[in-house]
Amino acid sequence: MVRLNARQAGIAAVVVMLPAMAGCGYNTIPTQQERAEAAWADVQSQYQRRADLIPNLVATVQGAAIAERTTLTQVIEARARATSIQVSPDTLSDPAAFEQFQAAQGQLTSALSRLLVSVEAYPQLQANQNFVQLQAQLEGTENRIAIARRDYNEAVRAYNTTLRTFPSVIWAKTAHSGSQPMQLFNATTEAQTAPSVTFNLGPAQPGGAAPTVTPGSAPTAQ
Amino acid sequence: MIQLGAPALRQAFAALLLAICFLSTPVAAQTFPELSGRVVDQAGLLEPASEAALTDRLAALEAETGDQLVVVTLDTLQDYEIEDYGYRLGRAWGIGQSENNSGVLLIVAPNERKVRIEVGYGLEPILTDAFASHVIQTQMLPAFRDGEFQSGIVAGSDSIMAQLRLDPVEAAARAAEVAAQPARPDFPFGAGIIVALVFGFVLIGLIRASSAGGKRRRGRVSPVLVWAAADMLNHATRSGSRSSGSIFRGGGSGFSGGGGSFGGGGASGGW
Numbered sequence: 001m002v003r004l005n006a007r008q009a010g011i012a013a014v015v016v017m018l019p020a021m022a023g024c025g026y027n028t029i030p031t032q033q034e035r036a037e038a039a040w041a042d043v044q045s046q047y048q049r050r051a052d053l054i055p056n057l058v059a060t061v062q063g064a065a066i067a068e069r070t071t072l073t074q075v076i077e078a079r080a081r082a083t084s085i086q087v088s089p090d091t092l093s094d095p096a097a098f099e100q101f102q103a104a105q106g107q108l109t110s111a112l113s114r115l116l117v118s119v120e121a122y123p124q125l126q127a128n129q130n131f132v133q134l135q136a137q138l139e140g141t142e143n144r145i146a147i148a149r150r151d152y153n154e155a156v157r158a159y160n161t162t163l164r165t166f167p168s169v170i171w172a173k174t175a176h177s178g179s180q181p182m183q184l185f186n187a188t189t190e191a192q193t194a195p196s197v198t199f200n201l202g203p204a205q206p207g208g209a210a211p212t213v214t215p216g217s218a219p220t221a222q
Numbered sequence: 223m224i225q226l227g228a229p230a231l232r233q234a235f236a237a238l239l240l241a242i243c244f245l246s247t248p249v250a251a252q253t254f255p256e257l258s259g260r261v262v263d264q265a266g267l268l269e270p271a272s273e274a275a276l277t278d279r280l281a282a283l284e285a286e287t288g289d290q291l292v293v294v295t296l297d298t299l300q301d302y303e304i305e306d307y308g309y310r311l312g313r314a315w316g317i318g319q320s321e322n323n324s325g326v327l328l329i330v331a332p333n334e335r336k337v338r339i340e341v342g343y344g345l346e347p348i349l350t351d352a353f354a355s356h357v358i359q360t361q362m363l364p365a366f367r368d369g370e371f372q373s374g375i376v377a378g379s380d381s382i383m384a385q386l387r388l389d390p391v392e393a394a395a396r397a398a399e400v401a402a403q404p405a406r407p408d409f410p411f412g413a414g415i416i417v418a419l420v421f422g423f424v425l426i427g428l429i430r431a432s433s434a435g436g437k438r439r440r441g442r443v444s445p446v447l448v449w450a451a452a453d454m455l456n457h458a459t460r461s462g463s464r465s466s467g468s469i470f471r472g473g474g475s476g477f478s479g480g481g482g483s484f485g486g487g488g489a490s491g492g493w
Binding site: 147148 | 305309350351352354355356416419420423427485486487488489490
């Protein structure tokens with residue numbers, strides 16, 4: 001009888017301990033880590049989507065014989081740099097690697113927006129259906145990147161908070177001591193300043209009517 | 223002096239706290255209009271008759287393909303960009319089925335002169351950004367520039383519905399995917415088994431204790447087990463009610479979102 005009761009007590013202890021551990025936040029840290037890493041994967045796939053669109057865009061702009069050579073080159077170079085830097089989930093807590101990734105993608109963002117603003121001066125490109133579609137896709141991708149970054153920041157903020165708040169901080173210091181806070185996206189200086197564009201419409205420019213077109217101020221044009 | 227001023231101070235402190243709460247809420251909380259139906263005409267751009275007709279067609283679309291398209295007109299975007307407002311609104315309402323995120327929002331903000339087609343994750347391959355942009359540029363903006371909001375909205379939503387029905391095989395597969403999803407049991411069976419086991423042990427313990435006539439033993443072991451069982455039950459009912467909350471799809475007659483999510487697909491335009 002006594003032996004049976006000891007076994008009963010043991011089972012009872014296990015049954016009680018499991019939900020109690022879960023209740024005390026033992027599972028919170030891995031759960032939120034997974035969530036943050038999934039959000040990161042989404043950020044990367046959206047950036048990849050943008051990188052995949054760029055060769056098409058460059059080809060279309062070049063095909064229209066646009067004399068924006070430096071802007072195009074900047075986009076191509078920035079894309080090459082951005083795609084060469086990848087951050088794996090394991091290195092998300094490394095500030096240097098994250099900073100590099102963000103800087104490279106930020107440079108690509110600003111190079112792209114400079115290109116898109118400067119080609120607004122070419123009506124032959126605005127009439128190109130392929131270009132118009134690409135532009136819509138790029139805008140959508142930029143929007144998705146912004147949302148993916150925001151979702152990632154939210155997931156990471158929740159994760160970082162559990163690493164520092166009671167009761168999950170107990171697990172963070174003991175069983176999950178390998179869990180490090182992850183890095184957050186912050187608004188870059190490129191994002192805060194609108195791209196400045198100088199229209200190099202020199203004598204070599206064939207589109208004579210181009211300089212009179214002010215971007216975005218002709219609602220009846222469509 | 224402190225005694226005299228204490229209630230006043232406390233009141234002032236409470237008022238300050240309240241003021242801080244009120245000051246901080248507009249920044250933190252974004253309010254959305256109520257999801258009153260498939261057409262939420264907050265800005266009053268649609269005639270009642272065409273609103274009803276549009277609602278019927280939107281309901282037919284969902285019956286056919288499982289996709290939820292909701293038309294929204296807004297008085298104000300509350301100083302948000304329409305892209306920013308749109309995906310939050312879609313997530314807040316949970317438009318689209320939770321199984322495949324098949325929701326679309328057509329948002330018109332006449333005061334900001336902005337329009338957006340917000341596409342849920344699952345429909346991004348069908349309603350591409352380029353298609354959404356094309357619909358806005360060719361079907362909607364020309365009418366909006368003439369102030370013909372109703373015809374623009376109807377033309378735009380008809381184009382979206384046509385695109386969603388374009389491939390009947392694919393559309394049927396989408397509808398089947400939603401229909402085939404079995405209603406998840408509200409009661410977690412894993413936890414149920416554990417609860418049953420614990421109750422079994424309690425019962426065995428009680429029977430053995432009473433047959434042996436040992437009052438002391440019953441008094442010592444059972445409460446632990448009863449407590450464990452209660453704890454398990456508590457956990458089970460809590461998780462049960464939570465999962466049923468996400469499955470429950472609103473009241474009987476009204477329309478509500480299926481729990482779909484948005485990630486910024488679609489396109490916007492302005493006039």
